[in-house]
Structure formats: structure tokens, C-alpha cells
Amino acid sequence: MRFTKMHGAGNDYIYVNCFKESVKNPEKFSVKVSDRHFGVGSDGLVLICPSEVADFKMAMYNADGSQGKMCGNAARCVAKYVYDNKMTDKKNISLETLSGIKYIELRVENSVAVAAKVNMGSPILKGREIPTKFDGDTVVRQKLTIGEKEYEVTCVSMGNPHCVVFVDDVNGLELEKIGPLFENCEAFPERINTEFVRIVSDREFDMRVWERGSGETLACGTGACASAVASVLNGYCGRDTDIKVNLRGGTLYINWSAGGDVFMTGPAEKICDGETEE
DSSP states (O other): OEEEEEEETTEEEEEEETTTOOOSOHHHHHHHHHOTTTSSOOSEEEEEEOOSSSSEEEEEEETTSOEESOOHHHHHHHHHHHHHTTSOOOSEEEEEETTEEEEEEEEEETTEEEEEEEEOOOOBOBGGGTTOOOSSSBOSSEEEEETTEEEEEEEEESSSEEEEEEOSOSTTOOHHHHHHHHHTOTTOTTOOEEEEEEEEETTEEEEEEEETTTEEESOOHHHHHHHHHHHHHTTSSOTTSOEEEEETTEEEEEEEOTTSOEEEEEEOEEEEEEEOOO
């Protein structure tokens, strides 16, 4: 089976062109190829498939084999893949995902896609729809005890659930210890992605992320979007403004527009092509 490894701001996935290949058990295959010692090594698996409602369809699986609804970094890489491999000549691409159709605008240099802007849609702010078990219509600055420590959390869904925690220092966090406690907290019936954010200014913040099913990753597109929305809801940043998000794997720019949709702009890079046995 042929594959391509790509990353968006360090969030790396194995991409399989299902116009040419067939993956019989993507859940099991994702676990295998994602292993960084005994497999190829990645944050998960992405299948590029035909779609009846959009230009292409993306199916993504986490490193533990669970299926994810949406990944903004992967969406940019899918758009780059189909353009660079001449599966389309369009620079504006529609992509079917489990959280709806996303619209991607490519930036092309010397006939190669190098970055993309994705319309990630409107955030879901109602607690029960995220979903969470908190009381009240929205989850903004709600108290949550994890381990023996109390945190203030703001929850947002960008097609998948996120819990945002504002902290004074992201580098000193023992994320491998507290990340799983957030992920599997009973307040989150479908588990949760957790972002730890340090505000730099009203147009910039630092972020680390613990993704459900994958652990800490170098970047998370939906997490960056959720954190930008949370920063606005908490009064740290403004609407209709490009917010610079500093992640361990690179930089993304997020804009929660006055119209309601969230736009994400960032890089998409190919690492290598290869072959493996399913």
C-alpha cells in the first residue's frame, strides 16, 4: 500500500489515496502505522476518498484507532495532496468531513500548494451539544476539579469537543500526567481534547494540546480554533481579528469572523512517500 506522510504545523498524519488504494480495517491500520517505533509514526491516519456532496471526502483516525470527526491541519494537507497530485486544478476545494463540508482556499507557489485557509464553520457553544455535563447553556469559566486541583475551563466544539484552560505558563505543564485526566473526565461523555493557553496579547497566544486518542500533538487545528473562540469569550482577544497561535510545531492564524464562521490559515507540507503492508 502506498502512502504519503504530511504535516500541518507539526501535526503529522499518514495519508492514503483511496481513489487508488483500499483500506479494509482503517481502525487497526491507524494503530499500526501511527506507532513511532514499530510503524511509520504519526498522529493518525487520513483517507482521501471520493465524495458525492463535495470535491473530496476526508476520513481521519486517531493513533489509538478511534475515528475523529474533523482535523483542520489534516484538511489543509488533503487539499495540498489533491492539488499537487493533479487530482484537481481548483485552488478552492470543498471537503466532506464528519462535521460537515469544509471549504479550503489554497496558496500556491511555483505550482505547489504551500498553505491553505480553511473555513472551519461556526463554533458550537451550547454545553449539551459539545457535549459536556456542565449546568447552564454555555461553558465559560466553569470550575472543574482534575486530580486535586481546581481549574477554570471554557468549552467549545469545532465539530469535535474542546476544553480550554488559560494558564500562566504552558512550558512547565506535566501534560502527560494531567492530559489523560482531562480527556477521561466524567464531565465529558465523549472524552475531550484539552488546550492549555497562555495569552501573549490581544492578538497572540501560546498553546499546548492534549488530543483525545493521540496524546500531546505538536499542533491541533480545531484546538487552535476553539482556543481562539474561548479567548474571545473570556475577553482576551477580539472578533474579526487574525490571532496568532504559537504551537510547538509551528504557527496558525485564527479569525472568528463577525459573520460567525472561524477561519484558519496555516502551512501544509509533504514529508515523504512510502509503501507499507496493511
